Amino acid sequence: MDYDSIIIGAGLGGLTAAAKLAKEGQKVLVLEQHNVPGGCATTFQRRKFTVEVGLHEMDGFGENSFKKQIFDEFGVFDGVEFVRLPEFYRTVWKGADFVFPDNLEEAKNKLKKEFPDEADAIEKYFRFVTGLGKEINNLPRTKTQKRIKGPLFPLFYPKLVRSTLNTAAGFMDKLFHDERLKMILLSNASYYHDDPYELSMFYFAAGQNSYYSDGSYFIKGGSQKLSDYLADYIRKQGGEVLLNCEVSAILVENEKAAGVTYREKKKKGTTEIKIYAGQIIANAAIPLVARKLLSGESAHKLQQQTAKMKPGPSILTVYLGFKKPPKETGNQHYSTFIIDDSVKSIKDISENSHAGFDKRSFVFVDYGMIDSGLAPEGKATGVICTIDYASDWEDLDEKTYKGKKKEAGETLVSRLEKLLPGIKKTIEYQEVATPLTIARYTLNTGGTPYGFAQIPNQTAKKRLPVKSIVPGLYFASAWSSPGGGFTGAILSGYTCALKVLYDSHKEA
Numbered sequence: 001m002d003y004d005s006i007i008i009g010a011g012l013g014g015l016t017a018a019a020k021l022a023k024e025g026q027k028v029l030v031l032e033q034h035n036v037p038g039g040c041a042t043t044f045q046r047r048k049f050t051v052e053v054g055l056h057e058m059d060g061f062g063e064n065s066f067k068k069q070i071f072d073e074f075g076v077f078d079g080v081e082f083v084r085l086p087e088f089y090r091t092v093w094k095g096a097d098f099v100f101p102d103n104l105e106e107a108k109n110k111l112k113k114e115f116p117d118e119a120d121a122i123e124k125y126f127r128f129v130t131g132l133g134k135e136i137n138n139l140p141r142t143k144t145q146k147r148i149k150g151p152l153f154p155l156f157y158p159k160l161v162r163s164t165l166n167t168a169a170g171f172m173d174k175l176f177h178d179e180r181l182k183m184i185l186l187s188n189a190s191y192y193h194d195d196p197y198e199l200s201m202f203y204f205a206a207g208q209n210s211y212y213s214d215g216s217y218f219i220k221g222g223s224q225k226l227s228d229y230l231a232d233y234i235r236k237q238g239g240e241v242l243l244n245c246e247v248s249a250i251l252v253e254n255e256k257a258a259g260v261t262y263r264e265k266k267k268k269g270t271t272e273i274k275i276y277a278g279q280i281i282a283n284a285a286i287p288l289v290a291r292k293l294l295s296g297e298s299a300h301k302l303q304q305q306t307a308k309m310k311p312g313p314s315i316l317t318v319y320l321g322f323k324k325p326p327k328e329t330g331n332q333h334y335s336t337f338i339i340d341d342s343v344k345s346i347k348d349i350s351e352n353s354h355a356g357f358d359k360r361s362f363v364f365v366d367y368g369m370i371d372s373g374l375a376p377e378g379k380a381t382g383v384i385c386t387i388d389y390a391s392d393w394e395d396l397d398e399k400t401y402k403g404k405k406k407e408a409g410e411t412l413v414s415r416l417e418k419l420l421p422g423i424k425k426t427i428e429y430q431e432v433a434t435p436l437t438i439a440r441y442t443l444n445t446g447g448t449p450y451g452f453a454q455i456p457n458q459t460a461k462k463r464l465p466v467k468s469i470v471p472g473l474y475f476a477s478a479w480s481s482p483g484g485g486f487t488g489a490i491l492s493g494y495t496c497a498l499k500v501l502y503d504s505h506k507e508a
């Protein structure tokens with residue numbers, strides 16, 4: 001055996017799993033097909049701009065939060081600087097404007113003042129969401145911690161059970177009457193899923209609680225800093241991280257995942273290299289594992305298990321570099337959700353996700369509002385982002401694809417110009433990334449960065465666990481448990497490593 005664990009992919013899930021395993025003394029190898037680690041958690045350079053690919057905001061670091069404990073363990077706070085955002089977000093809808101404060105009590109009071117008839121319901125909403133956060137923090141995190149199972153579970157975790165059965169919009173409809181209040185609370189639901197009537201209340205409330213209670217953060221210098229830190233940490237613990245190495249197959253021997261074959265992409269004419277390990281951990285998308293990396297009976301089993309699972313949506317991003325910070329053109333907020341006027345109520349959000357770019361709601365993130373470390377002095381970067389789908393871009397010839405991309409960028413920028421007159425003239429760099437761009441750089445099926453859709457029948461126990469049905473094969477990514485986003489992928493990686501360590505200990 002060449003390694004204890006081989007990790008396919010250096011996204012946050014893969015890097016976190018490898019970091020923990022290497023720290024615990026395992027001999028690990030991470031194989032990444034791209035030329036940088038990070039997957040979606042990455043940046044690229046254009047002129048003098050550092051362009052952030054996949055981070056608008058990351059939820060906070062509550063004292064009892066699992067993520068804070070993981071970062072403390074790896075010393076992340078000593079090597080990576082997190083910048084707290086000035087507010088949660090701003091919503092612009094039907095000419096009305098609401099800025100959601102970065103403080104739970106302030107947010108509650110501001111909402112109660114704006115919607116006095118809904119004051120009791122607002123109190124109940126925040127009590128539920130923060131209560132769910134406490135239940136999650138009290139869940140056992142290791143195999144050896146006491147687990148409550150069976151009929152007693154709902155008694156100890158009532159909010160958790162209720163949240164997994166509800167959708168975010170269904171929950172709002174039961175609690176509130178005012179559509180504007182519901183829209184304000186659901187403005188950033190697109191960070192979780194494209195339809196709030198499908199989005200699991202568990203995912204929405206768990207994430208929102210962390211933002212409400214512990215703030216929102218950006219990584220100074222961009223998310224690549226976190227990915228690079230984790231890759232360096234793995235190497236310092238004796239692990240290896242190889243870039244430009246694409247895994248083409250997972251080898252299953254005696255019905256157990258036993259190794260991989262990979263190809264060094266930069267070396268022309270190189271043959272496939274075969275290596276073996278005790279465990280294989282896929283950070284790569286689970287559908288890719290099922291359809292391309294596995295073969296025979298194990299592929300069939302995983303394809304069957306995932307056949308009915310629905311993937312999440314993808315994203316279209318317009319990356320922007322500004323000659324001068326948008327605040328000089330009148331912008332005052334870090335992130336602004338512009339909900340199109342054709343959206344009359346939260347019931348229209350899902351349909352709007354498929355509307356033309358002249359009507360699709362979008363978020364504008366202005367990194368110039370914080371000390372982001374992304375742009376040279378006196379300049380700034382930003383993004384316009386909207387839900388999108390790979391299927392709308394597939395099968396186009398190159399000319400049509402490029403034309404559609406250009407048009408999408410120009411349409412969205414013109415809509416930003418309406419919000420911030422004069423901003424267009426300050427744009428020095430502009431580039432559009434479609435779902436196919438995400439798919440090309442991360443190999444994520446359908447270009448989704450969220451993994452399987454975060455909907456009630458794919459929540460908690462119904463999601464694929466970190467230990468797969470193929471012996472010796474584990475998952476550590478947004479596609480597995482608990483779910484997508486920076487935090488989801490990091491927790492998945494760490495939980496996966498704990499499971500691998502526990503199983504190896506049992507076998508020894």
Ligand SMILES: Cc1cc2nc3c(=O)[nH]c(=O)nc-3n(C[C@H](O)[C@H](O)[C@H](O)COP(=O)(O)OP(=O)(O)OC[C@H]3O[C@@H](n4cnc5c(N)ncnc54)[C@H](O)[C@@H]3O)c2cc1C
Pocket residue numbers: 008009010011012013014031032033034037038039040041053054055056057058059245246247248283284285288315317438441442443444449450476477478479484485486487489
């Ligand atoms: C535009 C955009 C904005 C986002 N905004 C936010 C945000 O504000 N906040 C937030 O929390 N989350 C955000 N996300 C989501 C978040 O970035 C992802 O959910 C998370 O980073 C996914 O991590 P992951 O570990 O699942 O793997 P991924 O990032 O998907 O990485 C998988 C890695 O595996 C590699 N790989 C795949 N197949 C192979 C193979 N065969 N061989 C070798 N390597 C392979 C890929 O190259 C890739 O590096 C955003 C994502 C995008 C794209």
